[in-house]
Amino acid sequence: MTDLTTLEADLSAQVAAAPDVAALEALRVAALGKSGSISGLLKTLGSMSPDERREAGPAINGLRDRVAAALGERKAALEAAELDARLAAETLDLTLPAPPRRKGSVHPTMQVQDEMISIFAEMGFAVAEGPDIETDFNNFTALNFPEKHPAREMHDTFFFNPGPDGERKLLRTHTSPVQVRAMQRTNEKPAAPWIATTIEPPIRIVVPGRTYRCDSDATHSPMFHQMEGLVIDKGIHMGHLKWTLETFIARFFEVEGVVSRFRPHHFPFTEPSAEMDIGCDRSGGEIRIGTGSDWLEILGCGMVHPNVLRLCGIDPDVYQGFAFGLGIDRLGMLKYGMPDLRDMFEGDTRWLRHYGFSAFAAPNPATGLS
Amino acid sequence: MKFTLSWLREHLDTDATTARVVEAMTMAGLEVEHVIDPATKLAAFTVAKIVEAVQHPNADRLRVCQVDTIDGRKEIVCGAPNARAGLTTVYAPIGSYVPGLGVTLVEKPVRGVVSNGMLCSAAEMETAEESDGILDLDDGLAVGTPAAVALGLEAVIDFEVTPNRPDWLGVAGIARDLSAAGLGTLRDLSVAPVPGKFPSPISVKVDGDACRLFAGRLIRGVKNGPSPAWLQARLKAIGLRPINTLVDITNLITYDRARPLHVYDAARLVGTTIEARLGHHSEHGDEHLIALDGKTYDLGPRMSVIADAGGERPIGLGGIMGGESTGCSNETTEVFVESAWFDPIITAQTGRDTGITSDAQYRFARGVDTGFVVGGLELATRLILELCGGEPSDVVVAGEAPAPPAVVAFDPDYVRQLSGLTIPADRSAQILETLGFGIDRAGATWTVTPPTWRRDVEGKADLVEEVARIAGYDALPATPLPETARPAGGVLTARQNRARIARRALAAAGYSELLTWSFTRNAVAKLFGGGADELVLANPMSVEIDTMRPSVLPGLIEAAGRNARRGFPDAALFEVGPVFAGDRPQDQRLVIAAILAPHAPRGWDRRAGDDLFTVKADLMALLEELGAPVASLQTAQGSAASWWHPGRSARLQLGPKAVLAEFGELHPAVLKALDVDGPVYAFEIQVEAIPEPKRRGKGRPAADLPALMPLSRDFAFLVDAAKPAGDLVRAVAGADKALIASARVFDVYQGAGVPEGHKSIAIEVVLQPREKTLAEAEIEAVSARIVAAAEKVGGRLRG
Secondary structure (H helix, E strand, O other), X not given: OHHHHHHHHHHHHHHHHOOOHHHHHHHHHHHHOOOOHHHHHHHHHHHOOHHHHHHHXXXXXXXXXXXXXXXXXXXXXXXXXXXXXXHHHOOOOOOOOOOOOOOOEEOHHHHHHHHHHHHHHHOOOEEOOOOOEXXXXXXXXXXXXXXXXXXXXXXXXXXXXXXXXXXXXXXXXOXXXXXXXXXXXXXXXXXXXXXXXXXXXXXXXXXXXXXXXXXXXXXXXXXXXXXXXXXXXXXXOHHHHHHHHHHHHHHHHOOOOOOEEEEEEEEOOEEEEEEEEEEEEOOOOOOEXXXXXXXXXXXXXXXXXXXXXXXXXXXXXXXEEEEEEEEHHHHHHHHHOOOOHHHHHOOOHHHHHHHOEOOOOOOEOOOEXX | OEEEHHHHHHHEEOOOOHHHHHHHHHHHOOEEEEEEOHHHHOOOOEEEEEEEEEEOOOOOOOEEEEEEEOOEEEEEEEOOOOOOOOOEEEEEOOOOEEOOOOEEOOOEEEOOEXXXXXXXXXXXXXXXXXXXXXXXXXXXXXXXXXXXXXXXOOOEEEEEOOOOOHHHHOHHHHHHHHHHOOOOEEOOOOOOOOOOOEOOOOEEEEOOOOEEEEEEEEEEOOOOOOOOHHHHHHHHHOOOOOOOHHHHHHHHHHHHHOOOOEEEEHXXXXXXXXXXEEOOOOOOOOEEEEEOOOOEEEEOOOOEEEEEOOOOEEEXXXXXXXXXXXXXXXXXXXXXXXXXXXXXHHHHHHHHHHOOOOHHHHHHHHOOOOOOHHHHHHHHHHHHHHHHOOEEEOOEEEEOOOOOOOOEEEOOOHHHHHHOOOOOHHHHHHHHHHOOOEEEOOOOOEEEEOOOOOOOOOOHHHHHHHHHHHXXXXXXXXXXXXXXXXXXXXXXXHHHHHHHHHHHHHHHOOOEEOOOOOEEOHHHHHHOOOOOHHHEEOOOOOHHHOEEOOOOHHHHHHHHHHHHHOOOOOEEEEEEEEEEOOOOHHHEEEEEEEXXXXXXXXXXXXXXXXXXXXXXXXXXHHHHHOOOOHHHOEEEEOOOOOOEEEEEEEEEEEEOOEEEEEEEEEOHHHHHHOOOOOOOEEEEEEHHHOOOOOOOOOOOOOOOOOOOOOEEEEEEEEEEOOOOHHHHHHHHHOOOOOOXXXXXXXXXXXXXXXXXXXXXXXXXXXXXXXXXXXXXXXXXXXXXXHHHHHHHOOOEEOO
């Protein structure tokens, strides 16, 4: 028994002193391996008498179990220490900068266009489109612009040189020509699938797009964005126009207390015609919506002129309706406080960073428009 | 158009304030731009009386005055020669701003005597251009009276006249609308004819369509000269310069009745006929005229010319400007007064051709009252006789007035139908009648005759506008739109939705959206395959933006260049917008373009920066987001357009005719032309080339989630160095469509162990067992098929 006691003491000391997992493993093999010291003792049990075995068996097995346990404990301790040491060595300086990730953005005009479409979609408007290069007929004549109307003058409209057929195309000065495309009775298929073509009344569309005029200052730019609206049905009157635009404006600006008024105006393609003003405050040098006692003109509108309906093949005694034109960039400038229209098209990344919108700012009834 | 309240009161019996008038105008459709009120500018200036004026002790030309002012008795030093005791003049206190001097008064000694304010001249207050002393006012004015009141200065209302309402270019027309709007009663505008005393020795003649009606008369024995103060004041108040009485009368009537007139010095006329005709071409060249502005104008064949000397000598551009040769001066004693109706379109065109925008041209171009041609002449006659004396001839007339506006059949209930307003028929009738419309109310449908000055009224909708705007748009009943069936799944078309998704996806991927011009300079358009004549603007704002763009890329690249020059060279930009291959509607296409010009800041970790494959990854991810069949896309290396780096660009296509996108590195020569440092990586997607999604509903097919674990095998093939890896990968992936889930390159190697002119491409093939785990023999069989497929495209298994 003394041998066992000595062996156990010896092994315990060696386990405790094992410097690493490898040494411990060597120790385990030396003690518990096939030809290990304790394994050797266990093998002797077979040659013992039953009485001897009854005494030595539990002793040797007990020794084996205790040594195995000690090895296990020591191994766990050594592994923990090794992990600690490794982790200590793996320390990263987290005050170092992460690699930069670019922050993208949606252009404010397109954000505002999405916002406007979402409001009008809720009111049952579809989105129609047409080409930027238009005919004089669609841009002016069909919209009841008299010949030599001031807006037809070179001052406002970008023209192309006349083609071989003598026709002089132009860049549309508003998105209203799409009205004509949507209303006009024709058997011809549109030139491309995306271009608006005959819609049987009731018609309820908005038409966003690029528009062009020869003009440049803080509120004018040779290119800008407009959204035309058109509603044609039986029994549509100016009260519907008023409700539609008042509702739109109240929802769009997302501030309390937006007030508006309608004033008579003149547009060749509507009769009666109106402009809509909204209440604002200009006292601080910038325009604030939803407060103040000043008025700011924000859109033109009116009942579609009977001549326009007639020209498109719609009987004005059966159907009537309204149209309106909204400046998309301009509404964005007012809502989000951008002072100069020309900045919209400059592409200054600092400006985009400041005024642009997150990809996740898509209009949503639960969170608002942006 | 400008006018004053006192002028308005000539025609409108009203006690409305300026503010009330402005409000009523605005709500009736006369858009007031601003009100210029001299009282605001002159608020600090008030009437004062000099009690005593003594010689300044230290200066010969200065006087020290004791002045009764609104602020009490003040000692004021004054240098004006007319400063004398008893003078009623204008006082400005210390601290006030004197506009004519551009200074704010401070208390300081003048040659040793402190001046406690200033006595002012008209020039110092900017109420006259020059003056030779301080104001000498009526002694009846009380001390403290505001200077603007003392000088009779009035607020001027400036408003925008819409092109449909030329009658608003006269104060009487404004008064008529304001009376309808309830601001007062319109005074009688009729003019009683003045009988002629003798036959006119000058006859008139009309030829051609430029002048439709020409009326005139001679008035002899007139005395011309400066017009009376009231007339000068009226003209000056709205910014017109008085000339002489005869001319001032024509200007007055122009602004009072929107009725331009012309006066000829009859003594300077040649012959006895004045003829209104079109310009003549002759072998000696076109005619010309020295107009009243002193400039010489060539007269074209579509211009309205007034000529004397048997029609030979041009003496005026009809409806636009008279000639210098027959203008009226202070010496004029015989005047021929012209009142005519010139064609609006010809007048507008002549105005554009000559660059003349006179008050007459502006009015004739918009159309003057066809019913007040002779009336205007009679009004002028009355004023001339009153102010210049003389004796009028009979009126001579040539031509015929254009037909008056046609009568309109009008159901008064149409007001409600079109406007939604509930207005009693009597009220509608009253509004129309106040505006000058004639109404025959026999029967349910009225017969409405528009007045001759309302040539814009052509149908019943116009009548509704008249009633509604006077009744007030505030009363329009806001009425919700009727409910309609909404399209299932949203209102956007697939194309519109793709533009929306692209925007959000690219923004999330770190790209900033730009909106750049649809036009660019021609050279740039040519660089990107465009620039055709049909896409060049005839009247561009600048040559920098004269050609419709064939691609969005140059706009983005140039923006990156501008940002780099501002110190921000790192750019990830995109735009979703139109490009133009021709001038027909179908030539306009929607593209999604993005560029990446990586200039990441230096990193401590030496991480590899973005490169062309970053852009490829973003492009593929976006195409997948847009619903493009990405798995079927071929990458056609080297087939992209000329503006790309020939070795680093490709097309993504479903076939040679179905190109969805091009991507790559921009050609260095193109970047140089755009003055931008490379490299710039980019892609441009043709949105319309992406097939429309086939499925309509929202439901999805059952998910394919095999229960068995996939296994992978690696292969390395030797191929020709110039061979695109994509060909090999496609061949490998297609070797067993049922089993091979994916094939992906994980190494490309050239060098030791690989023969010259070849490369080794290592591909990991993932096999997805379906029904049971694969036996070794099955795996061997697939491998053999993979190797065979690779061999077909020139790939040799590496030993």
